[in-house]
Amino acid sequence: MDGSQLLQLVASGLVTGSIYALVALGFTVIFKSTDAINFAQGEWVMAGGMIGAFLHASFGLAPLLLLPVCAAAVALIGLVSERLAIHPLKAPTPMLLTLITIAVAITTRAAITLVLGKAPAGLPSFSGSENVAVFGATLPPQALWVFGITLLVMIGTHYFFQRSLLGRAMRAAAADREAAGLVGINVSRMAMWSFVIAAAIGAVAGLIITPLTLTSVNAGLMLGFKGFSAAMLGGLGNLHGALLGGLVLGLLESLSAGLLSSQFKDAVAFVVLLVVLFLRPAGLLGRASTERA
């Protein structure tokens, strides 16, 4: 193994890691506002890719145009899911919400299968087909799109939560639901927005990875687990943790596939996750919760 091969592994690890980071970001957004784990996140990623591939194949929509269209379509799925399955609950405990998201995941996958079928689907690269050399590694142009769009989504999400009134209200509602109600925030509406945002982020992840890996209705499960692992690794509920956890998980997979065997890549990733959680149960960037009464 020489240096350029190692660079190649690192580069492809970062590509996969970016996707994991976006999926983890979706988990984080919903966890922050509801304390629940959203097991439909992976299915939303799949839905983004599948809907994008369908729209491209049927109507010839350009891949870049698909970004807002798919994000909106899957955000709508998130919105409807939340209003139908979560909003009517009288006592929305995190455990109950988590269980309901499993039902949402199964329903979403069934609906996509019914409408779009089971066949694998693909998309062309967003631009060009000539590989590009970056720091000695050779990357498909789509990899650069993945990096760029992941970065934009991360920065956009960060600014949304830090600067916008809605983002701040969502953070306030996550910090103290009752106090948020007292200042006039409709807390259940904030949960709805977190589903919409997480679904849109998931759709973007699914869409930008599809030109590299193809997608199918079954792709959501593994992406969901990997994204969840990345979120746990970085520290659930922490935006920077989602990014770090995703990239570390992607690198681990890529390096263990290249240096050991591709059969071990999932095992290595999960073993490292377990070790980290044994040593730091709150994740790499997570802090033990001290403020909860």
Add this chain to the structure above:
Amino acid sequence: MLEVSALVSGYGRIRVLNRVSLAVADGEIVCLIGPNGAGKTTLMRTLAGTLAPWEGDIRLAGEPIAGRRADHVVGRGLALVPEGRRIFMPLTVSENLEIGAYVRLRAGAKAEAQQTLDEVLALFPRLAERRDQLAGTLSGGEQQMLAIGRALMARPRLLLLDEPSMGLAPMVVSSIFKAIASLRGRGTTVLLAEQNARMALKIADRGYILITGEIVREGAARALLADPTIVSTYLGH
């Protein structure tokens, strides 16, 4: 400003308030005193809408608000500074204050909210010094100032305060009570629940005494302070 009649409320199947009636007139400072467990917090939460009443009527400036959710009630002009302050710990001081004006900012009243912010910072200069600090890093007294400031940012007609003196050093308590008393001049009506009865009665116009969910006495603050049985029963500690 506020009329409460025959209010019954509680948690689960436990009845805490038993047909409580009281009234607060425009511009008054009224205090609600009573020992721990009397139902002061239950009453405050029911008025603010974080707890739904079982029976009875609540009117804010004539408008019925009983059973309305808190996020609606604050838009009608009633803000609660909850027991235990409940500020947003992971947000900065400025963010906490901004969120306090959430309803007004959503309605597009940015300039007015900025004006209220200046007033709140003038009332509590300590908050201005700590604007960019996370609320969780403030001292207890500063957190209480922030909780009051956050509620004032909604520009309420009626401000409810639930045990603002809780857990604070006497010096801090007196500066917070001074700030509460100064609200009288700004057209904010105040209903204050306190265990620290002597302190509360000193800044109040009138007082109610709540014992095990029932109002047992009401009267002018001065008269309550002067009544030897009241003093020995509730103000002795």
